[in-house]
Amino acid sequence: MTTPRIRINAVDLFSGAGGLTHGLAKAGINVRVGVDVDPACEYPYTQNNKAKFLLKSVGDIESEELASYYLPRGVRLLAGCAPCQTFSSYNQKASTDDDRWWLLRHFSRLAGELLPELVTMENVPGLLDHAVFDEFVESLEASGYKVSKQVVNCQDYGVPQHRNRLVLLASLVGPISLLTPAQFKAKPMSVRDAIGDGKMPPLAAGSADTVDRLHQASGLSPLNVRRIKASTPGGTWRDWPEELVADCHKKDSGKTYPGVYGRMTWEDAAPTMTTQFYGFGNGRFGHPTQDRAISLREGAILQSFPPNYQFVAPDAPVRMKTIGRLIGNAVPVTLGELIGKSIKAHVKTYREELLSQLAESQRA
Structure with a gap:
């Protein structure tokens, strides 16, 4: 007798250029649509992923619209990474007046109305x-979800990057957690x-x-050329001759930022x-060795995007600020794969409960 297959269908809110979607797909999850308000995301998202793209604010979406993207007879996953700048340690002016602050509440609203079997969020x-x-966690728990969260x-x-992220997983059928590095069979990666x-x-x-337009490095002023030539891998601007140190770093308020104007090291992960x-x-x-900042493509690879991931159409200009934003804001593809494989392992554990729920929903 053939064992019934359980397919996991996903909707990716705040999809960006598709880092989470790409990782979930590598884990075998069928992502149906990505939703984002940034039109620059559409080309990389659709070019590299077998999913539709919906250019729309999550705050303007109704649950009925999202429900139409899920396939019948499958486990539903609602995934996403609400814009994180307002919660970031880099943002010294975080305020509840920032509209992005409330996008997590729209995520919560959609989860409560759709009640998908699985929810994940990265931030x-x-x-x-x-x-x-x-409030988000309490809302999920009130709806019957078992929630796990860890940094x-x-x-x-x-x-190949030092990047601390909060990952939440939630399930209606039982406790759920991320795989450990050993279970994921992780292999440490350095910049080299x-x-x-x-x-x-x-x-x-x-x-x-000349072949890969994304392998492009920003220019340097004559002063910054001298600075990078005076920099050693892992060193700081404190190692420079006095005449190269920026005026702001000579003040007491600037002495606590040694990481700027630095070179990466081959042996360590990237910042x-x-x-x-x-x-x-x-x-x-x-x-680490060339007198320049890393290129757009190198940044994407350090975010674990495949080397051939396309961020801009062949006939469109490469705008560093735009592409840099898409890459820097992305969920690392490998982290997305970890989330996907953790979800697949959970579904395998609770296979019978899920099959029972799916059968009951078909009879309803």
């Missing part, structure tokens, strides 16, 4: 300190593993590769990719 750890997250360093799961040893053609600052990782002065984003 910055700082969200744990805000009442809106407590993970993506490096522990094979992302990701972009070193001839994997990427050498570049000069301000130039682009957290921000939306401005392509700028040498924006963090430790200097290439």
Whole structure:
């Protein structure tokens, strides 16, 4: 007798360029649609993923519209990463007046109305300190979900980057949790593993590769050329000659930011990719040996996107600020795969309960 197959169908809210969707798909989850308000996300999302793209604010979506994307006779997953800037430790002016603050409530609203069997959310750890997250968890629990939440360093799961993220998983059929690094069979990745040893053609600052337009590095001023030449992997601007140190760093208020204007090291993972990782002065984003900041493509690879992931149409210009935002804001693909495989393991554990629920829903 053939064992009935359980298919997991997903909707990805706040999908961005498709990092979470791509990871879920690698784990075998059928993502049906990605939803985002940023039109720049549509090309990379649809070009690299077998899913539709809905250009719409989550605040304007009704649950009936999302329900139409789920296939019958399948387990439903509602996934997403609400815009995190307002909760980030980098944001010193976080305010409940920011409209993005309330997007998590729309996520909660849709989960409560749809009642999918599974829910997952990824965000910055700082969200744990805000009442809106407590409300989100309480709403899920009131609807019958078993909820787990933990902060993970993506490096522990094979992302070549130090990136701490909050991951929430929720299920209507039983306790659910992330796989451990050992269960995920994670292999540690360094900057060298990701972009070193001839994997990427050498570049000069301000130039682009002739084959891969995304392998493009921002230009440097004459002063910043001198600064990067004076920088060593893992060092800081404190190692420079006095005449190269920025005036702001000579003040007491600037002495606590040694990580800017730094080079990465080959042996370690990269720092957290921000939306401005392509700028040498924006963090430790200097290439370990070449006198430039890392390229857009290198940033994408450090976010665990495949080297051939397309972010812009062949006939469209490569705008560094736009592409940098898409890459820096993305869920690392490997983290998405971890979430997907954790969900698949959960579904396997509670297979009979889910089959019973699906059969009951078909009779209703």
